[in-house]
Amino acid sequence: MSGVSPEEQTAADEEPEVGGRGRGPGRLGTPELTYEQLKVYEGRPTSAPGVGKDLVNEPMIRHWCEAVGDTNPAYRGPDAIAPPTMLQAWTMGGLSGHADRSGAYDELSGLLDSAGYTSIVATDCEQEYLRPLRPGDRISFDSVIESVSERKTTKLGTGHFITTRMDVRANGEAAGTHRFRVLKYAPAARPPKTAGRSSTAGQQSKAAEQQPKTAESGSAPRRPRPVINRDNAGFWEGVRDHRLLIQRCTGCRTLRFPWLPGCNTCGSPEWDTVEASGAGTVFSYVVMHHPPFPAFTAPAQRPARTPDQPPAQPSDGTRPGAATPYAVGLIELSEGVRMVSNIVGVPYDKVRIGMPVRLEFLWVDEELELPFFRVVEGGEG
Numbered sequence: 001m002s003g004v005s006p007e008e009q010t011a012a013d014e015e016p017e018v019g020g021r022g023r024g025p026g027r028l029g030t031p032e033l034t035y036e037q038l039k040v041y042e043g044r045p046t047s048a049p050g051v052g053k054d055l056v057n058e059p060m061i062r063h064w065c066e067a068v069g070d071t072n073p074a075y076r077g078p079d080a081i082a083p084p085t086m087l088q089a090w091t092m093g094g095l096s097g098h099a100d101r102s103g104a105y106d107e108l109s110g111l112l113d114s115a116g117y118t119s120i121v122a123t124d125c126e127q128e129y130l131r132p133l134r135p136g137d138r139i140s141f142d143s144v145i146e147s148v149s150e151r152k153t154t155k156l157g158t159g160h161f162i163t164t165r166m167d168v169r170a171n172g173e174a175a176g177t178h179r180f181r182v183l184k185y186a187p188a189a190r191p192p193k194t195a196g197r198s199s200t201a202g203q204q205s206k207a208a209e210q211q212p213k214t215a216e217s218g219s220a221p222r223r224p225r226p227v228i229n230r231d232n233a234g235f236w237e238g239v240r241d242h243r244l245l246i247q248r249c250t251g252c253r254t255l256r257f258p259w260l261p262g263c264n265t266c267g268s269p270e271w272d273t274v275e276a277s278g279a280g281t282v283f284s285y286v287v288m289h290h291p292p293f294p295a296f297t298a299p300a301q302r303p304a305r306t307p308d309q310p311p312a313q314p315s316d317g318t319r320p321g322a323a324t325p326y327a328v329g330l331i332e333l334s335e336g337v338r339m340v341s342n343i344v345g346v347p348y349d350k351v352r353i354g355m356p357v358r359l360e361f362l363w364v365d366e367e368l369e370l371p372f373f374r375v376v377e378g379g380e381g
Contacts, residue, residue, distance in 0.1 A: 032115070033111070033112070033115035035150055035151070037111065038108070038111070038112075038148040038160060039148060041104055041107070041108045041145050041148060042145055042146065042147055042148060043144055043145065043146075044102070044104035044144060044145050045102050045104060045142065045143065045144050045145075046102055046104060046105045046143045046144060046145060046164055047102050047142070047143050048102065048142075049140065049141070049142040050091065050140065050141050050142070051138070051139065051140045051141075052090045052091055052138070052139035052140070052141070053092075053093065053094060054090070055135070055136055055137060055138055055139075056082050056090060056133045056134060056135050056136060056137040056139065056170070057135055057136075058080065058135050060086075060089070061075055061080065061082050061083065061086070061135070062076075064083060064086055064089070065083065069337075069338070070083060080134070080135065081132040081133060081134050082132070082133040082134070082135075084127070084129045084132070084133075084176070085127065086133070087127055087129065087133070087168055087175070087176045087178055088127070088166070088168075088178050090133065090139040090168070091139060091141045091166065091168060091178075104145060105145060105164070108145065108148070108162065109184065112159075112160065112184045116186045117158075117159045117160065117184045117185055117186050118186065119156070119157065119159075119184070119185050119186070119187050120182055120183065120184050120185075121156065121182065121183050121185070122180070122181070122182050123161065123181050123182060123183050124181050125178065125179060125180045125181065126177075126178075126179040126181075127176060127177065127178050127179075128176055128177040129175075129176045130174050130175055130176050130177075131170065131173065131174070131175050131176075133170055133175060137170040137171055137175075138170070138171055139168060139169070139170060139175075140168075140169045140172070141166050141167060141168045141169065142166070142167055143164055143165065143166040143167075144164065144165055145162065145163075145164055146163045146164060146165040146179065147161075147162075147163045148160055148161070148162055148163075149161035149162075149163075152183075154183065154185070155188065156183065156185055156187065156188060157185040157186050157187040157188040158185060158186055158188070159183050159184050159185025159186060160183070160184055160185075161181055161182070161183050162181065162182050162183075162184060163179055163180070163181045164179065164180050164181075165177060165178070165179050166178040166179075166180075221294040221295040222295055222365045222367070222368070223295045223296065223364050223365060223368060224295070225368070231259055231260065231261045232258070232259045234259070234273065235258075235259050238273075238275075239361065239369065239370070239371060240369075242361050243275050244275065244276040244278065244333075244359055244371055245273040245274070245275055245276070246273060246274045246275075246276055246333070246335055246337055247259050247260070247271045247272075247273060248271060248272050248273060248274050249263035249265065249266060249268050249270070249271055250268065250270045250271055250272055251263060251266050251268030251270060252265050252266040252268065254266070255274060255335055255336060255337050256337065257333075257337035257338065257339055258339070274335065276333050276334075276335055276359065277333075277334050277335070278358055278359035278360075279333070279334040279356070279357075279358060279359075280331045280332055280333040280334060280356075280357050280358075280359070280373060281331070281332050281354055281355060281356055281357065282329050282330075282331060282332075282343065282351060282352065282353055282354060282355040282357060282373075283329075283330045283331065283332040283338055283353065284329070284330040284353060285327050285328060285329040285330065285343060285351050285353070286327070286328050287325045287326070287327050287328075287348050287349070287351075288324055288325055288326050288327075288328060289324060289325045290324070292324045295365075296324075296326070325348045325349075326342065326348050327342065327343040327348040327351040328340065328341070328342055328343070329341060329342070329343040329351065329357075329373060331343075331357060331373050339371075341370075341371055341372055341373050342372050342373070343355075343357065343372075343373055343374075343375065344362070344372050344373070344374050344375075345357075345374035345375040346375045351375075355375055355376075356375070356376040357373035357374060357375055357376060358373065358374055358376050359371055359372075359373060360372055360373075360374050
């Protein structure tokens with residue numbers, strides 16, 4: 001598994017550097033930072049060599065495959081191997097974490113903070129697999145700061161990419177490598193919004209119109225608008241027509257959801273759609289308690305509708321717009337795929353795994369209608 005390198009991601013956005021390759025953002029009251037000061041951290045460990053808290057084991061493999069819907073037979077049976085993408089999972093410390101973190105990474109991060117690079121964003125990761133992992137393997141690993149980039153200018157701001165590399169071993173034998181990359185940056189200043197701006201500003205203004213309205217703007221809060229692009233436009237066209245559409249690969253006939261540009265089973269980019277029946281069950285769920293997002297807790301509104309449509313009803317804790325807490329479910333459709341949506345029709349504390357639910361489309365504000373799942377009558381028992 002390999003991500004696009006940050007240099008490729010940002011090449012189109014980079015601008016000529018001012019002040020050479022070794023200076024910080026030049027903010028008033030912050031020290032200048034040379035590239036040589038950062039480069040000395042390359043090769044330093046981020047933690048002491050570690051050992052996985054568990055051997056590679058079948059229960060974790062099964063839980064992983066169930067969570068991601070991976071039915072590859074190579075991950076089952078007496079000769080099973082672990083999914084390669086679990087490489088990092090065997091090194092994780094769980095809730096208690098690893099107590100042997102070194103100070104090098106924290107020192108580097110603090111140095112960048114002091115120079116004005118106070119923001120951070122993960123950009124990509126890369127994994128290289130050298131041998132399959134099998135139940136019973138004992139995992140050991142070590143991690144170093146592999147590289148710190150020269151100063152880069154991106155749309156987010158100016159900063160440095162930091163790449164850490166973890167070398168993973170199974171029973172002492174090299175098994176794989178995991179690289180993780182972040183950008184530590186000083187946020188770019190945003191230009192003020194003024195009338196008569198260029199077409200770029202017009203696009204920014206149009207994007208801003210899609211953001212949720214707040215009480216400060218004088219309008220009722222709205223949920224964030226879905227990001228619609230060429231890969232998922234067909235799904236939202238189906239929602240508009242009260243149809244829940246599932247993608248189907250025309251090469252291997254595998255159904256997939258959410259929508260993707262290609263099949264993750266055979267790689268084919270060709271697809272058609274299947275309309276879901278609307279029947280499903282609660283595969284898993286969470287209850288949202290805090291924080292209370294106004295756009296998710298304000299009373300639902302319906303725009304003017306035709307006379308044969310029912311009028312809006314006040315929120316009662318079982319419909320969208322109910323005050324928190326509220327239930328968000330992972331719904332397994334009868335077609336076999338899963339999707340995330342609100343569960344309505346019963347109080348949040350009555351939702352249970354395995355409950356039968358039925359699709360319906362409900363208004364969440366005056367403009368936006370979304371698919372929800374209502375518990376089938378009698379299913380709450």
